[in-house]
Amino acid sequence: MIPVSEPDLGPLEREYLLDAFDSGWISSRGEYVERAERQLGSLTGAPYAAVCNNGTTALHLALLAAGVSRGDEVIIPSLTYVATLNAVYYVDAVPVIVDVLDSTWCIDPAAVEAAITSRTTAILAVDLYGQTADYVALRRIADEHGLLLIADAAESLGATLHSAAAGSLADISTFSFFGNKVITSGEGGAVTTNREDFHTRVQQLRNQGNHATQRYFHEVVGFNYRMTNIAAAILTAQLERAGELITQRRRVVDDYERLLGPDPRLQPQQIATGAVPTPWIYSVRITGASGAERDRVIDALASQGIESRPVFPLVQDMPFVPANQRASTPIAEKISREGISLPTYPRLSGDDIATVCVALRGAVPPTSLVG
Template identity: 55%
Template sequence: MSRPSITDLERKYLLDAFDSGWISSLGDYVVRAEDQLTTIASSAHAAVVSNGTAALHLALLGLDIGPGDEVIIPSTTYVATLNAVLYVGALPVIVDVDPITWCIDSEAVREALTTNTRAVIAVDLYGHPADYVLLKELCGQAGVLLIADAAESIGGSLHGMPVGVLADVSTFSFFGNKVVTSGEGGAIVTEDAELDRRVRKLRNQGNHENRRYFHDVLGYNYRMTNLAAAILCAQLERIPDLLSARQRVVDHYDRLFEGSPALTPQGRAPGASASPWMYSVQVEGAAAAQRDEIMLKLRTEGIETRPVFNTVQSMPYLTDFRAHPTPIAHNLAKSGLSLPTFPAMKPDEVEYVASSLLRACAL
């Protein structure tokens, strides 16, 4: 499905961090990575953390969201979005996604807003930015916070505005399969200096700013190591090339699937420039068993695929939630799959995946 692009630059920075002796959460590369992120996201503040889930958790904590609060989330997303809401004791309100972009449906958000709604988490599914223009308008009118789960969309933009400044706060993931990786890692970016201060305190065990080993709030060990940050710095320097290489793969898939009645790729909204993370399609008319059979067939041909995420309300441990009708998300969960997408994919490999998938759909 994915293979990280690791070069001599990552090795050079990693060994430099190693040789410096600063291998934990203090070191030049941590500061450097945060500075690079503010530039890429055009944001005033960036705080790196241990992973993308921690970033979401800290964003909610930093915004003082907790028990009694409702947080609207899309039905189609990785489970970390749901889990972060549960971590803070808030009530997840689950809504459907847009049939074209597969991101949270703005009209469904409008219908789900109540006097208890504190935040909306928009997920940039598979790298496509959500409809932040309408979402920001809705949230502004309702006095609700807008959070961007941009785990998959670094390098993307909407109407020329980069992912990272489209919401009140945005979170990134740098897991090994992401466009930019540090192995494990994440970040919170925001224009809000006070929120950034709270996030930094919470990621460091709630340590008092001026009194060593005195913790005046409940905190967490969510710090990124200098070693991980060294890898991240190299990746961030290389982000134009990483995006370009992935986009080449995505464009090739688009050409190969154009006009196919069997497949519908994830669509794109006007003004949106998606980060080319993972190419995903729907198998038209397929039930889950048929989709799974196609995936098994591809597996026998040496091609790994992934199903589109199950609806979050289908998770058996979720007991306290409110869900609105989600027919689009349910259809995606049974008929969607993601294809291998990574910078080193060669044109003939893309063609092999595409032709194998089309043959499997015809069986």
């Protein structure tokens, strides 16, 4: 089986993991927590970085630190993993779901601007599959309307937009280090920001709302969202290898694009001007396909030992979303219906990529049957 993803763990991760184990510092204190945060600051260009136990809690912390609360409207894209939506509900805010761009599949700035009301507090953009959102346009909109700009950069660590790194493109940004992400600690997350007040708030909230100097005194209701030193040891090694891991992912994407070529049946996610993505999972659209046709392609690949996945379903289609929040997002709906994600990880060999491409071309219906 060629999996859709697998972590790239080597001798350095093992060395640091065993060092943390042998030190006895296996919980949320230890040198690797601080080392990982310093590495994140260097990689993102953000003055402040705080690690936590997963990417969803990172989003929760970011919204809380930014002061988003009950009744506030937060604009989010329709096409994203459900954690983006869940975090908005965690703070009792109201998600305002808007469409995405047909090119990059990221949130449409024009749709964001059209959705702003007197209750809007924040724009929560998502760097889908490692492609940065249009933070130039989003920053202009946020500044004009006095809104917070938050980045769900779970999938884009190492990406840049006009030479600025993901993690420094918004007022506050979040990352995920789940096992299938660009950089992993098994489970883990982080919040980066250029605002000291946001950083201080994140540090307090992730540690049960603790007082900065008075032990066992908790000023606010907090959460146990800390990362362990064990996880941080793996993360530190991965961050030290980030250049190598990201280069290999880009090599995988280059091979896919070379081998698939200009096939009218397949439409890849496009790269925005000035952007250098960090490929998380290489995804394409089967032009004009129905959801059933796309799923038959996934089944055909599986029958040949190749794992693939549909792109994310629309968040407004989740059964717990109230009827009055179920927006119409036709572009996102089309991408979700047609999209398929292919195996993407650093150690994926050229031969395996060729196998995937041959199988995909054979499984996709002829042009006359799609479009």
